[in-house]
Structure formats: C-alpha cells, structure tokens
Amino acid sequence: MQVIEEVLSRIVPTPEEEAKLREVEKELVARIRYEASQYDRRLYARLLGSASRGTWLRYQKDLDIFIFFPEEYSKEEMERIVTSIASRVLKGVEKRYAEHPYVRGEFRGYDVELVPCYAIKDTSYLKSAVDRTPFHNDYVKKRISSKENEVRLLKQFLKGIACYGAEAKVEGFSGYLCELLVIKFGSFIRVLEAAKHFKRGEVLSLRGDVDEKAVRRKFSSPLIFLDPVDENRNVAAA
Incomplete structure (x- = not known):
C-alpha cells in the first residue's frame, strides 16, 4: 500500500542513523559501566527499550539505560549512585520519580534515561515494577x-490519534503493548483488523488458553493483555 510505504519512509531510521545510535550506545554504556564499577564491580548497565529492540521511531532519539544492582542495595543507595554516575556522564541532569527515582539527561544529542533496577533471576523476585523491564x-x-x-x-x-504512551497525560498504549500486539497478530494491518472486533473487557494473551472470566475478575480494564513475563500484570492497564 502506497500510504504505508510513505509513512515508513518517514519513521524508519536510515542505515546511517542506525549506525550513529549504535555508536553512541556503545560509548555511553561503556562510560556508565566504568563509573558504576568504581562503586561496585557487580554493577552493570544495559540498553533496554525500543532502541535495543529495533522498534524506535526515526525522530525519537531516546536511550533507556538500566543499571543493575544486587538485591541487598536499598533504593536510597541506588538513587545516590545513579545520580552520581549521571552527573559525570550526562548533561542537563534532572531527577525524576516513578516507583523509585531515575535520572534524565543528554548525551551526544540523545535524550537518556538512567534507571536503577535489581538484578533478579525471574519476575517472581520482583522488588520494583522496573525490574520487569529486562x-x-x-x-x-x-x-x-x-x-x-x-x-x-x-x-x-x-x-x-493521540493514543500512544502509557503516561498519565495520555493513558494510551505503551511501546511494549504495541510490540506484543504485533507479535500476537503478525502485522500492523492485522492488529487493526482484530481490534475492530474487540469488546469491552477483551482478554488477549500469548500463553494459549486462559480462563477469561477469571482474568476479568482480576482486571477491570477495557482491554486486558496478560504480560507474558508476569501473569499478575495487565500490560494494557494505562
């Protein structure tokens, strides 16, 4: 379809833009890992999010770097260390707050979020919501x-249609939910075709058969997509 090709030409990064992102990622992660090792050699950093998964939009220059901490660290210690690392690596550092603090800043023209999380074996050991992200x-x-x-x-x-973004001012679809919908239905067009038939309380899953009545009793959202890595979470709960 011509319109899809036209849109793709505007939103898919060029090979040069992709190469630039990987270059910046490599330098940024290396610097953060070095700074983190000055506190504790067990700390490590990874790029997560759409830039890692190859689903980022051309005009969005965002990098989400997670720093992994052993479970004995308190959230206060994590905040202090991440803030200190950010002050030495990023420009224009701002502290933000979710379930626990994270830091925003700029590095070589990219907007960076530096997020502390716990290095856990699986989601049964969750200590904070961001621990699911890896x-x-x-x-x-x-x-x-x-x-x-x-x-x-x-x-x-x-x-x-102003429905992208799970933050409070939008209460829409997160990037992760978009990815799961495409994984489930196979393509953008098939997602739209399926969505035409969604009813309030629609239950979606990538795990096979589920007890939809039990799921609806547990979650009251208009759309329910069970998180494939944590059955106690509805990804579509904005």
Whole structure:
C-alpha cells in the first residue's frame, strides 16, 4: 500500500542513523559501566527499550539505560549512585520519580534515561515494577525479528490519534503493548483488523488458553493483555 510505504519512509531510521545510535550506545554504556564499577564491580548497565529492540521511531532519539544492582542495595543507595554516575556522564541532569527515582539527561544529542533496577533471576523476585523491564526486553527481542517496522507503523498510527504512551497525560498504549500486539497478530494491518472486533473487557494473551472470566475478575480494564513475563500484570492497564 502506497500510504504505508510513505509513512515508513518517514519513521524508519536510515542505515546511517542506525549506525550513529549504535555508536553512541556503545560509548555511553561503556562510560556508565566504568563509573558504576568504581562503586561496585557487580554493577552493570544495559540498553533496554525500543532502541535495543529495533522498534524506535526515526525522530525519537531516546536511550533507556538500566543499571543493575544486587538485591541487598536499598533504593536510597541506588538513587545516590545513579545520580552520581549521571552527573559525570550526562548533561542537563534532572531527577525524576516513578516507583523509585531515575535520572534524565543528554548525551551526544540523545535524550537518556538512567534507571536503577535489581538484578533478579525471574519476575517472581520482583522488588520494583522496573525490574520487569529486562524480561520484557528479552521476550520481545526473541520474537520481533522482521516485524520491527510493523511495530513502528502501529506506534505512528496511535500517535496520530493521540493514543500512544502509557503516561498519565495520555493513558494510551505503551511501546511494549504495541510490540506484543504485533507479535500476537503478525502485522500492523492485522492488529487493526482484530481490534475492530474487540469488546469491552477483551482478554488477549500469548500463553494459549486462559480462563477469561477469571482474568476479568482480576482486571477491570477495557482491554486486558496478560504480560507474558508476569501473569499478575495487565500490560494494557494505562
């Protein structure tokens, strides 16, 4: 379809832009790992999010770097260390707050979020909501190959109708939810075709058969998509 090709030409990064992102990522992660090792050699950093999974939009220059801490660290210690690292690596550092603090700043023209999380074995050991993110990342990366542009199309479509973003001011679809929808249905067009038939309380899952009545008793959202890495979470709960 011509319109899809036109949209893709605007939202898919060029090979040069992709190479630049990887260059910046490599330098940034190396610097953060070095600074983290000055506190504790067990600390390590990873790029997560859409830049890691290859589903980022061309005009979005965002890098989400997670610093992993052993479980004995308190959230106060994590905040102090991450803030200190950010002050030495990033420009224009700002502290933000979610379940626990994280830091925003700029590095070589990219907006960076530096997020502390716990290095846990699996989601049964969750100590904070962000501890799920590495498992989300690994799950999607194993299944999204060759469908990255389908995710980009869905994100751009949702942006066009002001429904993209799970933050409070939007209460829409997160990037992770977009990726799961494409994994489930196979393409942007198939997501739209399926959505035509969604009813309030629609239950979606990538795990096979589920007890939909039990799921609806547990979650009251208009759309329910069970998190494949944590059955106690509804990804579609904005």
